[in-house]
Structure formats: C-alpha cells, structure tokens
Amino acid sequence: MNTDTSSQIGMPQDQLVVEINAKLRDYVAQRGLPRNLADALLYSGLGPGKRVRPTLVVRSYEAVHGPLTDGPMPEALLAAAVGIEMVHAFSLVHDDLPAMDDDDLRRGRPTLHKHTNEAMAILAGDGLLALSFELVTRNVNDPALGLALVGELATATNDMIAGQVYDTLPEDDGVEGIDRLIRIHRNKTGALLRGSARMGGRCAGADASQIEALTRYADTVGLMFQVVDDLLDITSDAASMGKATQKDAEAGKLTYPGLMGVEGAQAEVQRLQAEAHEALEPLGAAAEPLRRLADDLAVRRK
Template identity: 35%
Template sequence: MKFKEFRKKWTPVIDDYLNEHLALNIDDAKVSLIMTYSVMAGGKRLRPLLFLATLNTLNHEIGEREIEIASGIELIHTYSLIHDDLPAMDNDDYRRGRLTSHKKWGEAEAILAGDALLTMGIEWIAEGSNSIDLIKIITKEVGPNGMVGGQYLDIDSTNNAEVADDLAFANRMEWLKTGCLIRACVAMGAEYAKADVASKDKLIAFAECFGRSYQIYDDLVDVVQTSTEAGKATHKDEAEGKNNTLTILGVEKSRQELTELIDRAKMNLQGLSGEILAGFLDLYQKVL
C-alpha cells in the first residue's frame, strides 16, 4: 500500500471516530459543539496518520483501540492550534479556511475548548493503550520541555534583535514548537507495537528529521502560497518580526535545508518497510 492509499483509507476512519465520540463523550452540547468546530474543520490528520503508519511499518494490526489513540493525538494537536491562534499568541483570524475558535465563539470559550481537547486527548490515549509509557511520551513532548516550551521561545524571540540571526536558536525553537509532537507520534507507535531497538532507533531518527523539516515547510508556505491556498493568513512572519529559519536563511537556502532533511529522513528508513512513512515527505513538493 502506498501513502496516498493509506491516507485515503484511514483519514475517514479517524474523522468518523472524532465526530462520533466528541458528541458521545461530552455532556454539555455547547461545549461539544465548540470543541468539534475546530477538530472537524479539516486538516491533513498528519499526526494521527503518522502513528498509524508507524504501526503499519511494524506490521501491527490497526483496530478501534489504535484509532482511539490516533484520535487522541489529533485532539492534542487541535488544542495547540486553538491556543496558538489566540490574540495573546499569533492572533490569527482564520485556520483551515474558516474563522478561528476565538473569532467564532469568543476568547474564553476558545481557551476552555483547547484545555478540554488536551485533557480529553490524553484520556483517549490512556484508554486506548492502557500504557503509562505512551502517556509519558506524549506529555513530555507537548509540555514545557517540548511544544509549550517552543511556543514560549517563539513569542519571546519575536521582534527580539538578540536572536535575529541566531540559527541555532531558531533550530531549537522550531524543533520544540513543531518537531516534538511529530516525534511523539512515531515514538508512541514504536512503543505500542513493541519495536526492537534497531527499528525504534531508525524510526525515531526519521521522525526527528521529519519533525524538524515540517516547520521549515510550514514557514515556506507563509511566503509561497496565498491565504486561500494555505487556509490561513500568509506573508505574516517577516512583517511581525518573527525570527525563524526562513527569515534568517531566506527562501532558497531554506528550501535547500528542507531538501537535505528529506534525504536524511529517507536514509533513516532504510531496512524498514517504510514506504508509507516515506510518502509523508511528498507533502513538501508544493514548496520546493
């Protein structure tokens, strides 16, 4: 099975699970509606698919428990998007082509929806896996030494001349902000499927290359796509004083960096049945 076929098969399954259980598992209908609004706004379902593709690479069967874990990952990712869009953060009006949560429902409602998605996501992962190890992986990677820490560095570095040309800082900030959650998806899959040490090391190395490259790709989208194509405001980073790989290196050198990371990611999959995981890298073609 190739990546496109894998994505076509499992994305609707993830969507159906999310839609059904966000309605069933939440007592208050309005709270459910606000949470569902952002979760079901679209998106590539990249992170839950990464978890499932890791299981597939390791020849682990995918059933309802695995879909629950994957869906929990998507809830956590959506929480991060809702909070990133808030006026105190990136102050975005649109996400995935529709009004952001705080623009649609209100700022307090958006904060609470994000909080609820984070905690429910952890709950679903715990229920599906019955594994403290998976909970440790996800909470570490999205916490202060992971995604939250990276978002703080992003805010702290905006319009900060001290790090304007500091590529090492940008690498660290972008890895924490974006890469950690991507690594968690693969690491959870490897742990859940009980991968041997050699396979786990290769998968984690792939995830680290993919996770680091994804933020470069996302920043390139900001300058090479229109708002309609991207589903959100573009051409914002430089105007707002963002300090990242793109603003430091420029478009062409960022593309070169992205290409090198893609090559390294593919090399790390050698010796594995990693055709589907390698297919995730094809997403970058639109900016290269």
C-alpha cells in the same frame, strides 16, 4: 495535500481519516458535555486539515508491524492517533488566540475564538487536551502500553509548549540564529510529529533501535515541514493557505528563508528529505509509506 501514501501498501488514507474522524466525533458525543462545548470541540477537532500526525502514528505502526490491509485499525492504535490529533487541535486553538498569534483564519475558516468567543476557545482547548489523555487511558487495555503512550503524549505536549515559549517568550540565553530556530521548531513543530512516530512504534511493539529510527525520521521531517511552511508563508497567499501569510516576517520572527534566503531554504528542504529517507533504512521496505509521506510533505502547497 495528497497524503495517500499507501498505494496498496498499508491502510488506504481515506479509510484512515474516516476512522480517525469517527472516533473523535463518537468520543466527544458520548461524554455528555454541554452542547456548546461539544460543538466547539468538534469544530476544532474535525476541521479541514491534513491529519499528518495521526497518519504518522499509523504509518509508523505499519513500518514496524507490517501493513494494515483489512479491517479497522487496532483500538490502541486508533486511540493513540486520535489522542495526538486532539493535542494538535488544542495547540492550534490556543495558538490562534489574541494573546498568542492573534489569527482570525485557520484552514480557510474563522478561528475558534472568532467562531465563538475567547472564553470558549480557552475552555475548548483545555477540553481537547484533557480528553486526549482520557481517551488513551480508556481505550488501551494493556497497562504497560497505556503507560508508555501516556508518557509519550505528555512529553510531546510539554515539548510543544516549550517550543511555543521559545518562539514567543524567549529568554536571553545566548542561543541565536539558526541554532535558536532549530530549537524552536524541534519543539514547537517537531514535538507532536516525534510523539506521533514514537506512539505508532510503541503500539507495534517496536524495539529500541526501531524507536530510534522512527524518532530520527520524525525529527527530520519536523524540521523539513517547518522550512516548507516558512517558504509557503512568503510565496503563497491567504486564499491558497487558508490562513494569514507573511505574519512572521512582519513580526520580525526568525524564519529559514530569512536566515538562508529562499534558494538556501529550498536546498535545506531537499537535504532534510534525503536525511529522512536515510533515517528509515533500518526499517527496510515496510517503511515505504513513511518515505512517501516525507516526499509528499516536501512538495506540499498548503
């Protein structure tokens, strides 16, 4: 997927990814961890991926602060972006375990528990989560901002975990059909996207109305991302996606195409794409990279 949403507006995407990867690599290296643990952390944290969440942190910052056109990104912003990517990597490592989704392939490579073993995958996932908070607290000098970022990161993590429980260990609480599906993915998929946008806004000193606009945008993009994911799961193959496909349907899980049909799900993507644009209206022209990101995610192919 092409995530170069800047087009001379804001930090070039390739520079953004280079800074994110370098910070994650350097931070793990300086911690003096056991070599096999450090290798597992980097295998998961630096694997092939779209870097959507750190991109969303930076683009949300730019939508409030203005474009980052020269020099490296501010240290607090970099810490927020790397921290949320570490949490995302942790979630994928644990999601792939036999006790959860039992997947052997992720991003075209063996999942971590297949590359190493289950014990190391559990420990590496735990390590990524702990390091995400440690990194933020050690790299944000403003105490108030640091507290706000840790709060956002914790909320996003807990909501993401709740979404996984709603999906895999549901209680009979009377919520069914589309309402249940939306609840799952506002949390499982949407929580880290929502947290990314809010953390970027916090780093830029966003006011309440700007945080509200970013939150609405991220919530909408999170649902759209999942609808596209569900469509790709039935229209693409493992070679293209870099992971197993059609597992949700085989497991009898709720999906958007399953509830709406393929055409209905495609129409829902278009509706959510338009809603994401509408959410950004209070932020004006500075939010153009976020608009382009939504458009790109709507037509992604993996």
